[in-house]
Amino acid sequence: MAVPHMKPWDVAVVGEIFADHIFTGFPHWPQPGEEVIAQGYVRELGGGSVNTACGLSRLGRRVRLVGLIGDADFDWFEQRLSEFGVEMGGIRLEHDGTGITVSVSMRDDRTFFTYPGANQGLAEWLAVPAVVADLAAARHVHFAMPLSRDLAQSVLPVLRAAGCTTSLDVGHSPGWLRDPGNIATCREVDLFLPNTAEAALLCGEASTEAFIAWATDHGLSRAVVKRGAQGALAMSGGVLSHVVPPTVDAVDTTGAGDAFNAGLIDAWLDDEPLGPALERACICGALCSTAPGALAALPHSPQLRTLRERTYRS
Ligand SMILES: Nc1ncnc2c1ncn2[C@@H]1O[C@H](COP(=O)(O)OP(=O)(O)OP(=O)(O)O)[C@@H](O)[C@H]1O
Ligand SMILES: [Mg+2]
Numbered sequence: 001m002a003v004p005h006m007k008p009w010d011v012a013v014v015g016e017i018f019a020d021h022i023f024t025g026f027p028h029w030p031q032p033g034e035e036v037i038a039q040g041y042v043r044e045l046g047g048g049s050v051n052t053a054c055g056l057s058r059l060g061r062r063v064r065l066v067g068l069i070g071d072a073d074f075d076w077f078e079q080r081l082s083e084f085g086v087e088m089g090g091i092r093l094e095h096d097g098t099g100i101t102v103s104v105s106m107r108d109d110r111t112f113f114t115y116p117g118a119n120q121g122l123a124e125w126l127a128v129p130a131v132v133a134d135l136a137a138a139r140h141v142h143f144a145m146p147l148s149r150d151l152a153q154s155v156l157p158v159l160r161a162a163g164c165t166t167s168l169d170v171g172h173s174p175g176w177l178r179d180p181g182n183i184a185t186c187r188e189v190d191l192f193l194p195n196t197a198e199a200a201l202l203c204g205e206a207s208t209e210a211f212i213a214w215a216t217d218h219g220l221s222r223a224v225v226k227r228g229a230q231g232a233l234a235m236s237g238g239v240l241s242h243v244v245p246p247t248v249d250a251v252d253t254t255g256a257g258d259a260f261n262a263g264l265i266d267a268w269l270d271d272e273p274l275g276p277a278l279e280r281a282c283i284c285g286a287l288c289s290t291a292p293g294a295l296a297a298l299p300h301s302p303q304l305r306t307l308r309e310r311t312y313r314s
Contacts (some may be wrong), residue, residue: 005139010269011056012090012135014066014126015049015144016119018099019073022293026106044293045080046101048144048171051255051294054084055262055284058298061269064138066090068118068125070097084295090134092125094118126151129158136162142265143168143189144258146176152185165268167191169261170198177201187219191268193261195226208233212240222274224264226257231282234274241275245286246311255294260285263304283307 025039045054049067057063064087069077071093081088099117103110122145125131132155135141141164147155159166168189170176177198186192186202200206203214208225212235215223222236231244263284267277283304291297299307 007137007139008062009064009087009138010061011053011140011142011265012064012066012138013049013053013056013142013144014090014135015142016047016099016116016122017050017065017067017069017091018046018101018114018119020044020046020101020103020293022103022105024105026104029106029111042293044295045077046294047099048169048255048258048261049142050081050086051258052142052144052169052261052265053086054081054295055259055288055298056265057085058300059262059266059284059304060301061266063087064090066131066135068092068094068121069099070094070118073098084298094121096120123148123151126155132158135159136164138164140165140167140265140269142166142261144171144261146170146173147185149179149181149185152182152188156185156188165190167193167261167265167268169193169257172198174201183218186215187221191222191224191264192220193224193226193257193264195228195257199225224274224278226260226285228253228256232260232278232285234278236274239275241278243275243278243282243312245282246307248286248290250286250289252292253289254292256285256289258294259288259298262298279308279312280304283311 022042023038026036030036049065053063053065069091074093078088097117099119100115102113136159141159147168166189176182178201196208199211203211208227211225212223224234226232234241260281263281264277267280284299287297287299
């Protein structure tokens with residue numbers, strides 16, 4: 001019989017949180033001073049931390065989201081996160097408003113305007129020992145943020161000592177990825193989770209194979225690269241694995257990488273080896289891209305299991 005885990009949370013997901021305002025269907029980009037009318041508008045919770053937290057919760061994990069939002073948005077966040085079963089006890093309310101991203105879609109391009117808002121206090125808040133002690137109440141801590149070297153040095157050893165494993169997705173953060181000081185952080189987390197563009201910025205070469213070689217040379221015990229519709233590559237214990245996602249009708253790949261992270265962490269919590277774990281991750285990424293936005297098509301466990309059987313076992 002499986003031993004029940006004593007920690008109250010399977011995963012604490014910590015990072016920047018946004019309110020996304022998504023405008024779609026503009027005829028053209030406006031000239032200065034001109035007004036153009038959108039055909040569609042949606043407001044949704046956003047940020048890699050929210051997306052990965054919701055993905056893990058959908059898979060049946062006990063998830064606590066940790067970050068800062070504006071107090072005026074509390075009811076909206078509580079209502080939407082409760083639909084996924086994500087716990088909000090790790091959210092701090094700020095007078096400064098929730099971070100905002102305005103996404104503007106033309107026919108074949110997207111542009112983002114971002115105001116960091118409450119997220120600006122995140123690094124300082126994570127330096128508080130009580131906040132780190134709270135994170136340590138989870139079996140695994142996922143960072144969806146460019147974790148500074150200072151913070152990594154203060155937080156990661158505490159989490160390790162408390163028996164937590166860790167993962168890190170810094171997103172498209174060129175400054176962080178080009179800084180050699182952060183290589184030690186990539187080594188210190190259990191799972192570092194870049195996509196191809198981010199891996200290239202880190203190692204200075206475009207191919208994923210070059211990144212895997214770079215990771216081995218720099219002492220990362222595991223390496224993962226997300227490769228969009230081509231799937232993902234992983235190296236662990238000298239074994240290289242490549243997994244291709246199921247073919248889906250992709251309508252919007254926003255958040256596919258965050259859903260991938262959820263699938264991978266879900267497998268990690270089950271002690272599944274990294275190679276086969278990529279199957280769960282790729283299915284979550286692929287399914288996420290079948291509906292507009294990052295949250296609408298996140299799979300439940302039975303859906304993930306069924307598609308895994310059909311895709312990789314038949
Ligand atoms: N068009 C697609 N068809 C099928 N699967 C996809 C597609 N796009 C992404 N995926 C799946 O999602 C995973 C993660 O996607 P991707 O490599 O785009 O991550 P990312 O660039 O970090 O995304 P994000 O925009 O969320 O940061 C891929 O490894 C793949 O399994
Ligand atoms: Mg990503």
